Amino acid sequence: MTRRLPPRGLRARLVVAFVIVTVAGAGAAAWASARSAGSALVDATQERLTAALADQVAAVAPQLTYPPGREALERLRAAAGPGTLVTYRGRRAPGGAGADLVTEPVRAAVRAGDGIVAQRIRARGRPWLVIGTPVAITAPDGRRRPSGIEVYAVRDLSGVDDRIDGLTRSAAATAALALPLAVLLALAAAGSVLRPVRDLRDTATRLAAGDLTARSPPQGADELAQLTVTVNEMAASLEASMAAMRRMQADARRFAADVSHELRTPLSTLTAVVEVLAASADGLEPDARESAQLAITETQRLVALVEDLMEVSRFDAGTATLRVEDVDVAATVRAALRARGWLERVELDAAGEIRAQADPRRLDVIVANLAGNALRHGRPPVRVAVSATDERVRVEVTDDGPGLSADVAPHVFDRFYKADAARARTPGSGLGLAIALENARLHGGDLTAGPADGGGARFVLRLPRRREDA
């Protein structure tokens, strides 16, 4: 047995439900009225037929000789019409064709009682009414006793059957008339329900697409209108919170930009002072020299941090600009590593010349951050591989370290994210990977982190070879 799916749409379901309810109701009403009319028709017909038989018998009975002879029985049978059987103490009147349908229960009831009995039967594919009656002898004072004469009649009821069938058909037709009306009503009701629902859906779609000013006008005062009002309130509240959040973000970014900007001037001074200190460090006591070295290192870190912060602020403010040139990516990567003295510690796989449209300064920043991160947090060997397709340049940095655990991987590009809380003091600013990602995006490329084949971490930079807008 195949199970059909119920109709999916609200409109189809409403129509089906309406039609079922209406047709079932109309059908039940029509069926009940046809049935009661039919049974009234049967009762009336039965009453008429039994009364007619009683009248026919009563009309002829006073003229019959008693005890009845063959001729008297024949006369009674003729008077009662065709399909009649007349008996007297077991003797049958001759003739009486069609009376063989008289049932035994009717005979028994006639013999036992003193009244007319009737039974409806179905034989030879049509309904019949079997009537049986004894003929009574009444004394002048009104007392009755059986005479021994019994009259049985079989009457055809197919005429009644046909009329009942007609009634049923007209009832079914009436029920069917309700069908188109039900469909129309259902469509109207579905329309009135579906229009606000569709409006709401459109509004929700616009909200989801980011248009927080989208609203639906509520119509009427039903539950759907209440829902519309609620959705509008939700959208308004969402819009307000989003606006507040944006304002707070903007404030925070401006604050970071301002702070890093304000720090730059005193830091320049501090750097100059520290450089002087470094130049004269050789003449100091060992303890003082160590302190001087510490101050120099921390000052350099502070300078790097402020520079990174300013870089991030430029990205946030959208003022970071890309100076695209036609560069050899392999050479740029090699230069970046060489400039930081990492060529001995890193396995570089960059054969030949790979030309691409990129900003060399930013590419240098990305490579330095990825390689520096691998050298700091991973274990050697650290490998940098540069490859290219027609469309893209791919720079892959892998290490043999512990790799990125599942809870760390989604956050490696977050600002100031520390994979290990205990290892709070690391030489990096905590912004390197975030800046690398922003630079990759600025190029229209992408930077992803994942596990390497050997168990370490793998960072993959993909850059388009040609600028689309160039």
Next chain:
Amino acid sequence: MRRLAAAVALTLLLGGCGVQTSGVTPAGRAPTGVAPGVTLYFVDRDGRLRPQLRRTGRLGTIPEAMALLLTGVGDAPLRSEIAPAGPTRVVATTAPGLIRLMVPLTIDDVTPRGIDQLVCTALGVHVQRGGSTSTRVQIRFVQPTPQSRVRRTCPLIP
């Protein structure tokens, strides 16, 4: 399964509307009217009304019974208190609850017992034919008399 249910519902719907068969049900009183003869009423020696079965083989009609009554008692120890007159033809009409007899007699031809004879014979035939025992009988004599308007009952038929 669903088709079967639909078929059952359709059968119920259509089959439930035709002529249904039934058991044996009572349908009224049995017809009556057969009798071995007609009962006439005469008067015995003590002046009391007496029924006499005249074996005609069948019940017949009220005028037939009246004709037999007016013809006379025959050889029984009973007598009739209706003066024997020439014609014996009686016209009987029945209305609901009332039998009207037009007799070829005057009020002087009958005693009160004779009137009872006429009333009882007519009412007896009426009852034997299936009529009600509470039917009244009105006798119209040939000459105008207040007695013609009286609605009578038979003392022997309750």
